[in-house]
Amino acid sequence: MEKSWNNRAWFLVLPVLALVAFSAVVPLMTVVNYSVQDTFGNNEFFWAGLEWFEETVTSERIHAALGRQVLFTAIILAIEVPLGIFVALHMPKKGFWASLCLILMAMPLLIPFNVVGTIWQIFGRVDIGLLGRTLTALGIDYNYTNDWLDAWVTVIVMDVWHWTSLVALLCYAGLQSIPEAYYQAAKIDQASRWAVFRYIELPKMRGVLLIAVLLRFMDSFMIYTEPFVVTGGGPGNSTTFLSIDLVKMAIGQFDLGPAAAFSIIYFLVILLISWVFYTVMTNLDREDRP
Amino acid sequence: MKRPGSALVMVLYLLFLLIPIYWLVNMSFKTNAEITRSFTLFPHDLTFQNYRTILTDPSWYMGYVNSLTYVVLNTAISITVALPAAYAFSRYRFLGDKHLFFWLLTNRMAPPAVFALPFFQLYSSVGLFDTHIAVALAHCLFNVPLAVWILEGFMSGVPKEIDETAYIDGYSFPRFFVKIFMPLIASGIGVAAFFCFMFSWVELLLSRTLTSVNAKPIAATMTRTVSASGLDWGVLAAAGVLTLIPGGLVIWFVRNYIAKGFALGRV
Numbered sequence: 001m002e003k004s005w006n007n008r009a010w011f012l013v014l015p016v017l018a019l020v021a022f023s024a025v026v027p028l029m030t031v032v033n034y035s036v037q038d039t040f041g042n043n044e045f046f047w048a049g050l051e052w053f054e055e056t057v058t059s060e061r062i063h064a065a066l067g068r069q070v071l072f073t074a075i076i077l078a079i080e081v082p083l084g085i086f087v088a089l090h091m092p093k094k095g096f097w098a099s100l101c102l103i104l105m106a107m108p109l110l111i112p113f114n115v116v117g118t119i120w121q122i123f124g125r126v127d128i129g130l131l132g133r134t135l136t137a138l139g140i141d142y143n144y145t146n147d148w149l150d151a152w153v154t155v156i157v158m159d160v161w162h163w164t165s166l167v168a169l170l171c172y173a174g175l176q177s178i179p180e181a182y183y184q185a186a187k188i189d190q191a192s193r194w195a196v197f198r199y200i201e202l203p204k205m206r207g208v209l210l211i212a213v214l215l216r217f218m219d220s221f222m223i224y225t226e227p228f229v230v231t232g233g234g235p236g237n238s239t240t241f242l243s244i245d246l247v248k249m250a251i252g253q254f255d256l257g258p259a260a261a262f263s264i265i266y267f268l269v270i271l272l273i274s275w276v277f278y279t280v281m282t283n284l285d286r287e288d289r290p
Numbered sequence: 291m292k293r294p295g296s297a298l299v300m301v302l303y304l305l306f307l308l309i310p311i312y313w314l315v316n317m318s319f320k321t322n323a324e325i326t327r328s329f330t331l332f333p334h335d336l337t338f339q340n341y342r343t344i345l346t347d348p349s350w351y352m353g354y355v356n357s358l359t360y361v362v363l364n365t366a367i368s369i370t371v372a373l374p375a376a377y378a379f380s381r382y383r384f385l386g387d388k389h390l391f392f393w394l395l396t397n398r399m400a401p402p403a404v405f406a407l408p409f410f411q412l413y414s415s416v417g418l419f420d421t422h423i424a425v426a427l428a429h430c431l432f433n434v435p436l437a438v439w440i441l442e443g444f445m446s447g448v449p450k451e452i453d454e455t456a457y458i459d460g461y462s463f464p465r466f467f468v469k470i471f472m473p474l475i476a477s478g479i480g481v482a483a484f485f486c487f488m489f490s491w492v493e494l495l496l497s498r499t500l501t502s503v504n505a506k507p508i509a510a511t512m513t514r515t516v517s518a519s520g521l522d523w524g525v526l527a528a529a530g531v532l533t534l535i536p537g538g539l540v541i542w543f544v545r546n547y548i549a550k551g552f553a554l555g556r557v
Contacts, residue, residue: 003383012378013390015371016434023431024397027408087303090296103541104304107311110537112492112509115530122317122523123310128325130313161310222401225494243403247495250407263404274399278392 034260052261062262064237065245072241073220076159080216083160084167085205089197091172102172105165117229120158124230144231148238155227155239162226163216170212174205207281214277221270242266311534318527325523340528350529353508356422357491358536360505363426365486368433369479376441377467381450394435405431406499413500422505425497426490433486440485444478477547484544491537508533 035052056062087105092098108116126132126143135142144154178200186196224243227233233240233248240248246266250259317325318340319333328334344350378384379391409428410419418424452474456466472479498510512529 003381005384006382007384009378009382009384009387012374016375016394016438017390019367019371019427019430020394020397020434023409023427024400024405027405027412030408030411031404087299090299092296092300099545101300101304103538103545104307106541107534107538108307110488110491110534110541112494112533114494114509114512115533118512118526118530119310119314122527123313128317128329128523130309130331133329161307165307218399222403224401224403243401246401246403247406250403251499256407259407263401267400267404270399270401271396274396275392278395 031260031263034256035264036257038257052257053265055258056261056265059258061237062242062245065240065242068238068240069221069242072156072223073217075156076163076220077213077216079156079160080164080167081209081213084164084212085171085209087164087168088171088175088205089201091168093176102169105168108162108165111162113225114229116158116162117226120154120161120226121230124154146235148235151231151235151239154230158226158230159220159223163219167209167212167216170208171205174208175201178204210277210281214274214281217277218270218274314527314530317523318531320524322522322524337524340524341532343525344528344532350511353506353511354532356501356505357497357507357509360422360425360429360497360507361487361490363422364429364433364490365483367426368430368437368486369483371430372434372437372441372482373472373479374467376438376445377471379438379442380445381453391438394438398432398435398439400431402432402493402495406495409496410499419500420502420504424500425505425507428496428500429490429493433489436485436489437482440482441475441478444475444481448474480544481547484540487540488537 036050037047038051091101111119121129123129124131124144126136132142132144141147142150144150182200183196186200191199222243223241224247227239227241228244231239233244246259246262249255249262316332319336319338320330321335321337321339324330324333324335379387405428413419413424413428418427448471452470453466456470461470494507494509497507501507501510508529512526
C-alpha cells in the first residue's frame with residue numbers, strides 16, 4: 001500500500017512513546033548508571049569507568065554461561081523448527097479436528113512459565129514422576145537432579161514440549177494461505193511430495209518461519225523461569241544460562257556494577273542478532289507486499 | 291491430505307503434549323500419601339481436598355485474583371495505546387517511523403532479567419511497588435510493541451479507500467476510527483488482546499520482583515509455598531491445574547483466529 005507522508009501521525013504514536021519510554025528508557029538509564037560506578041554500600045557511588053565491562057568481557061564464568069546459552073538455543077532451534085514444520089504439514093486442514101488440534105496445541109503456550117517448570121519437575125522426578133519412573137523401569141539410569149546430561153535432556157525436551165506448537169501454528173497459518181490450485185497444478189505435473197514441499201510449501205512459509213525463528217531465538221536466549229524451577233541452574237552450574245546467572249548476580253549477590261555491565265552486553269548481543277533477522281524479514285515483506 | 295500417516299503423527303504429537311499435563315491433573319486429585327508412597331497411573335483414593343485447600347484459603351485464591359487483575363489491566367492499557375499507533379504505522383510515513391518501529395520491537399527483545407532490578411527501584415521510588423498497576427505497566431514493556439506489531443499487520447490488510455470514503459462522507463477521525471475502522475479489524479483486536487493476555491499471564495520474573503503481599507501473583511504464591519511447607523505435591527499440582535483454566539478459556543474464544551494471530555497478521 002502506498003503510504004502518504006504525514007508528520008502529524010506522530011500524535012497517534014505519542015501515547016505509546018510516553019508509556020514505553022517510562023517503562024524502558026528510565027530503567028535502562030539506571031542500568032547504564034550502575035554499570036560505570038562502584039559502591040561500598042550506604043548508597044555511595046564512585047566512578048568506575050569501564051572496569052565492569054572489562055571484567056564481564058573477560059569473565060570465565062560468563063563465557064561459560066554464554067557458551068551454554070548458545071548451545072541451548074542452537075539445539076532447541078534445530079529441533080523445534082523442523083519438528084514444527086513436520087507437525088504443521090500433518091495437521092488437518094479444516095473442520096472439527098483442525099479446531100481441536102489448534103486448541104490442544106496452543107495449551108502449553110498459555111501455561112505460566114513456572115508451572116511449565118513444575119509440570120516437568122513432577123513428570124521427570126525419579127520417585128513420583130511418570131517419566132522418571134518409566135525410564136528407571138526400562139533400566140536407564142536417569143536422574144536430572146544429579147546428572148548434567150539428564151538435566152540438559154530434560155530442559156531441552158521441556159522447551160520442545162513448550163514451544164514447538166508455536167512454530168507449528170505459524171507454519172500452519174502459512175500453509176493455509178496456499179490456494180488449492182497450486183496443489184492441483186503440482187499433481188498434473190506429477191510433482192513428487194518433496195518437490196511440492198520444496199517449491200510450493202516452503203516458499204509460502206518463508207515469512208512466518210522467519211517470525212518463528214526470531215521469536216524462538218529471542219525467547220530462548222532470555223529463558224529464565226523454566227530451567228530455574230526444574231534444575232535451579234544445576235547440577236553444579238551445568239544449566240545456568242545467561243538470565244539465571246544475571247539474576248543470581250543482581251538480586252542474589254547484589255553485585256550491581258558487574259550485573260549492569262553484563263546486562264548491557266547481553267541486551268546488545270540480542271539486539272544485534274535480532275536486527276539482522278528484522279532487516280531480512282522486512283526486506284522479504286516488501287517483496288511479498290505489492 | 292487424508293492419510294492415516296498424518297493422523298498418526300498428530301496423535302503422537304498431541305500425546306506428547308498432553309501426557310505431562312495429564313500427570314499434573316492426575317496428581318492434583320491424589321492425597322500426598324498416595325503420591326509419595328505408591329505409584330499409580332490414576333488416583334485410587336480420589337480426593338478434592340487439594341482444591342478445597344486452595345479455594346478456601348485467601349492467601350491462595352487471592353493469587354489468582356491478583357494475577358487476573360494485572361493481566362486484564364495490562365491488556366486494556368496495551369490495546370488502548372497500541373491502536374492509534376498501529377494506525378499511524380500502517381497508514382502514514384513520518385519522520386523517523388522505521389527507527390521508532392524498530393526501537394519499539396527492541397523492547398520486546400529485552401531480557402526481563404535485565405529489567406528486574408531497575409524496575410524494582412523505579413516503581414519503589416514512585417510508590418507503586420506491590421500494586422497491580424505496577425505489574426501491568428511493567429508488562430507493557432513487551433506487550434505494547436507486540437500489540438502494535440500485530441495490529442499493524444491486520445490494519446494493513448484493510449484497503450485505504452475505506453478511510454478516504456469515510457472522510458468524504460464527513461466522518462471525523464475519532465468517529466471513523468471507532469465506528470467503522472475498529473469493527474473491520476475486530477479479529478485483529480481480539481488476537482492482539484489474546485497475546486497480551488497470554489504473555490502477561492505466563493510471565494513470572496517481573497511480576498514476582500514487583501510484588502510482595504497485596505498484588506502477589508499466583509505463580510509466585512506457588513513457588514513460595516513449596517519451599518515453606520516442604521513437599522505438598524498435591525496442593526502444588528492443584529494450583530498448577532487451576533492456572534491452566536484461564537488460558538484454556540481464552541483459547542476457546544480465539545480458536546478461529548489463532549493461527550493467523552501467531553503469524554502476527556502477516557499471512
